[in-house]
Amino acid sequence: MALFSRLLVVASLVAITACSASADTAPNASQIKAKLQKKMAGRDITAVNTTPMKGVYEVIVGGHQIIYTDAKADYVLVGDMVDLSNHQSLTEQRTNELLKTDFKLLPLDKAIKEVRGDGSRQLAVFSDPDCPYCHRLENDSLKGVTNVTIYTFLFPLNIHPDAMRKSQAIWCASGNDVAAWRNWMDNKKLPDPIKTDCTTPITENLALGEKMGITGTPALVFTTGQIVPGAIPKEQIEKLLTAAAAAK
Structure with a gap:
C-alpha cells in the first residue's frame, strides 16, 4: 500500500474515533474484545491493544492479522498505521513481531x-x-x-x-x-x-x-x-x- 493510501486509512480512522470518543468514555480492551468477538462471529479475536494514536485500538485476529477499531468497536479498518516521524509502518512492524514459530x-x-x-x-x-x-x-x-x-x-x-x-x-x-x-x-x-x-x-x-x-x-x-x-x-x-x- 502506498504511503498516501496508508495515510488515508489512518486519517479515516481518526475521524471515526473522534466522533465516537466524544460521546462516551472509551471502554477497556477486554470490553472491546468482547464486543468485536460478538460482532465478528467466527473470527478469533486474539487480543486488543492500545496504540500511539488516542482512541484507536489494535486488534489481532487469528494470531497474525492486524486491524484497527474505534473505542466503541463500531467500526474496523484494514490498513497500515504509519509513524510519520520515522516514516515507518507500525502495522508492518507489529505483524513481523507476531510472526513467530518454534x-x-x-x-x-x-x-x-x-x-x-x-x-x-x-x-x-x-x-x-x-x-x-x-x-x-x-x-x-x-x-x-x-x-x-x-x-x-x-x-x-x-x-x-x-x-x-x-x-x-x-x-x-x-x-x-x-x-x-x-x-x-x-x-x-x-x-x-x-x-x-x-x-x-x-x-x-x-x-x-x-x-x-x-x-x-x-x-x-x-x-x-x-x-x-x-x-x-x-x-x-x-x-x-x-x-x-x-x-x-
Whole structure:
C-alpha cells in the first residue's frame, strides 16, 4: 500500500474515533474484545491493544492479522498505521513481531534439504516454484550464502495455476529432489520425465504455512523462530543467520 493510501486509512480512522470518543468514555480492551468477538462471529479475536494514536485500538485476529477499531468497536479498518516521524509502518512492524514459530517443531523431513559448506547454520524457506520473488531470493539473495542447511518447503500458491504440478514434479524427481529444485530455480528445467504421482507433503506444507500465518512466498524462518516475508537482501539474511547462531 502506498504511503498516501496508508495515510488515508489512518486519517479515516481518526475521524471515526473522534466522533465516537466524544460521546462516551472509551471502554477497556477486554470490553472491546468482547464486543468485536460478538460482532465478528467466527473470527478469533486474539487480543486488543492500545496504540500511539488516542482512541484507536489494535486488534489481532487469528494470531497474525492486524486491524484497527474505534473505542466503541463500531467500526474496523484494514490498513497500515504509519509513524510519520520515522516514516515507518507500525502495522508492518507489529505483524513481523507476531510472526513467530518454534523452529524445532518444523517437520523438516517434509522439506527439500540442501547443505552448503559445513551446514552449521539452519534456515527454512517456504517457496513457490512459479513465484518471481522466490527466484530472486534463490538467484540473488541466497547466492553465495554458505555454511548453512536450507530446508525448502514447497508451497505452491493458488495464484500460480501450474505451481502445484511443478512442485509435485520436483518432489517426485528420481534420485535427488535437491538437484531437481536447483535445476528449476537456476535453469527453469523440470525433471525428465515429469512424475507427479508419488506421495508428497505439499498439502501438509500448505496447512502448516497457513497455521503459521504465512500467506505469501518466499517466507524465511530462522532458528530464533522469526518469520521474515519476502526476497530480503543477502546482507539481511547473513545478519539474521549470524544472530540466530549466536542465540543458540
